[in-house]
Amino acid sequence: MKTSIDLPDELYRQVKAKSALEGKTVREVATSLFAAYAAGETAPRADDDALARRSRWLQAFQRLGETMAREHPGGGFVDQLQRDRR
Structure with a gap:
């Protein structure tokens, strides 16, 4: 299914750059995020990042x-x- 999402320009640029560095397309990244969300998996919270830094x-x-x-x-x-x- 084809869909459109309105994203902030800067966020899209960051995702595009990071996905390119990882050898992925933005579509692949978005699909994996949607699949994880549908499966009940959650993204790491900011608190988790802070805990890792600590x-x-x-x-x-x-x-x-x-x-x-x-x-x-x-x-x-x-x-x-x-x-x-x-």
């Missing part, structure tokens, strides 16, 4: 802690962080 930040923070533990055995992390002004 998770990456937390992992980076954990790696920093592990590095500090290796470089400064015996603790004193707070003192070392203050000296390093991290």
